Amino acid sequence: MIRTFAVVLLAGGAGLAPGGWLHAQSPSQPANDPPVYRYGLTLGGTSLVSLVFEYESNNRAVEFALGTFSGRDLSLAVTGKQYLGGGDLRAFAGAGLWGVAAFPAAQRAGFALIARAPLGVDWHAFEGHAAGFELNLNRALAMRRPDPLDERPPRTRIVPLPAFYYRFADRR
Numbered sequence: 001m002i003r004t005f006a007v008v009l010l011a012g013g014a015g016l017a018p019g020g021w022l023h024a025q026s027p028s029q030p031a032n033d034p035p036v037y038r039y040g041l042t043l044g045g046t047s048l049v050s051l052v053f054e055y056e057s058n059n060r061a062v063e064f065a066l067g068t069f070s071g072r073d074l075s076l077a078v079t080g081k082q083y084l085g086g087g088d089l090r091a092f093a094g095a096g097l098w099g100v101a102a103f104p105a106a107q108r109a110g111f112a113l114i115a116r117a118p119l120g121v122d123w124h125a126f127e128g129h130a131a132g133f134e135l136n137l138n139r140a141l142a143m144r145r146p147d148p149l150d151e152r153p154p155r156t157r158i159v160p161l162p163a164f165y166y167r168f169a170d171r172r
Helices: 001-015 021-025
Strands: 034-045 048-055 060-068 073-084 089-100 111-127 127-142 161-172
Touching: 048 073, 048 161, 060 089, 073 111, 111 161
Parallel strands: none
Antiparallel strands: 034 048, 034 161, 048 060, 060 073, 073 089, 089 111, 111 127, 127 161
């Protein structure tokens, strides 16, 4: 399972690289195309509710998501994304890292570092507004549990987590 996930991450990284197979699938844009800054809200995925900032240029993007599941934890995800196709409906694939810190009452803080690979669809509904769905494929890399006696390693299975989002685009 670990080898399979490593192959998927390496293939995705190779595809996102300049001249990679995902890059070849995306339509070419003029080099003077202005970058797009997108701000929004995500429900699900890396947290129950996340505030998201995304910088996109030439069908490639980097996304920062800050959120929480319960208010007693903090989640931060950083993801590189490649948008495929053009028009109002675009598919995307990406790879990134997700960190979670939990602060339970009367226990030590817990931490987790998770590899994530989102796959999804982005729909530009109106000028400057977008909605989308993504399925995040996640695998724990490292973990410190809140219980000091619990030293089990993280599970090796891949966990899919769905998410819906809204983004507002600000072209500068």
